[in-house]
Amino acid sequence: MSNSTSSDSWGSRVGLILAMAGNAVGLGNFLRFPVQAVNNGGGAFIIPYLVCFLLMGIPLLWIEWSSGRFGGKSGHHSTPFVLDSMDKRQFWKYIGVFGIFTNVAVAAYYCYIESWTMAYVYHSISGTFSGLNQGQVADFFTRYIDVSHSTTGIPYEAVIFYVFCLALNTFILSRGLHGVERAAKIGMPLLILFGIVLAIRGLTLGDSGATPEHPDANAFEGLNFLWTPQFDSLTNPKVWLAAAGQIFFTLSVGMGTVQCYASYVRSRDDIALNAVSAGFMNEFVEVVLGSLIVIPIAAGYLGVDWLKENAGFGMAFQTMPYLFQQWGPALSVFAGVMWFGLLFFAGITSSLAMGTPWMGFMRDEFGFSRNKGAWTFGAVVLALGLPTVFFYQQGVFDEYDYWAGTVSLVVFALAETILFAWIFGMDKGWKEINEGGDIKVPLIYKYIIKWVTPLLLLFVFVGSLVTPKNNDWVNALNNGWELDNSSIIKQITNTGLKEQITAATDPAIITALEDKMFYVSLARFILLALFIGLSFLVYLAYKRRKAEGRIT
């Protein structure tokens, strides 16, 4: 048993489930899911999405909950030594570094988006968007992320909101698991309440938002667009890849946070029901609330044609404040507070989860107090995050998101699934999942976890590694495989950026692209340095354990 930890614990079972659901529920539930659905066959997307949830999402939740609880029995609260406890081969602890690396790197840019939601709550209350037209609201966002510009009179406003948001996260983390749990107990019910109010508005808007500029605007057309099945898309691997990817991001699996939270659960307590309860709570927020807000409200005022061309992440900040203005001065303030408030709660319950693996590791291995663990996390995240704030437009943010927030998740999830199902062994794994269980997990999942989940993950990984040109799998299979610039291989070599530089003729654009190339390399260097630094800490921890005779 580790000598420095054991005092932290969850207050209640409901608190743990809300914290775990809060970890999963994030900005993507409201912004990424509807856009993915719209771009991948509307209603037909939901079929592969739910299939992937059952065959990959739920199994991964059980794998991570049970691995975490298993590691927790030996006093491990972060993935390097959780994985190490499952197989004695040395490299697993370094694979486990992903479970800290991903969280620190993602928190760095995620807190920046979270700070936008705080800033937009402030601007909604102060009436900043009042009287602005659609273009001006969109332009406001562009000016906001230009850090040298101030929209409030406060110099470096975006930086100040970012630092404040990170400080708030750090303060809550310094209160330990009880702080995280309290934030989830406040944040999750409010998020659901705000979501329900806005979803009711989305469902009842109808064609009342049509204007002479957008005479065909109709919320029901937006829902038609989202939910009408296009069954031919079911045979397209691109749709399945998108659905599997969405399941990943929405459940926050492959990050190491689930293992960390579950490591504080004792072996005689349930994880089987807890895992599905938290997982389905996330699905409720995503499939029910997430589908009934942005798409119908945007279609209700701007029409489906506009939506098809503009569906994307930016709608939350560049379009929604303008649409809320159509509800009148008082209601627009309430709607703005509810929308950005729910995004804030979705964000903070996830970013808090990202802090706990670092804190668990530093407490277990180096005897850090909660305060020291939290504030060192805040300092590291600040150092990593400021480049994303200052060089957002140069691509640092996107680079972090791609390597730490996308590729790392898939790599780690694939590795941990192979470890759990094939090395730790499915017989032991099955026993771990069911130990203390309040539900009986259907036996078929023993075989799904062993065979189907790893194959699905392999499909996602290979599909991302060698994505065919224009994501056109049928053409690639029939006429030769040409890689798309979005594939991991082409991303590593910066092929897309190089092609843009070659094609550009304007010297100013060439200079901007070359600058971008520099910042992309800088971002990768930072991420690599972080991974190496964390691996070195794990090595030091291993040496300490060996010296203290704590290697079991």
Place this chain on the structure above:
Amino acid sequence: MNTTALILMVIVQITVISITGYFFYRVLTIPPRQEPDSYDENDDVPR
């Protein structure tokens, strides 16, 4: 809304709401285990 879209939306959403509600109901109604358990809110002796 067209009928197919409406049917799919209603089926999917009712299914998700029902399963979520069922699991959460189970969590709320299953009696807590004997101490010591993982949760400290009803500990006899504070940790």
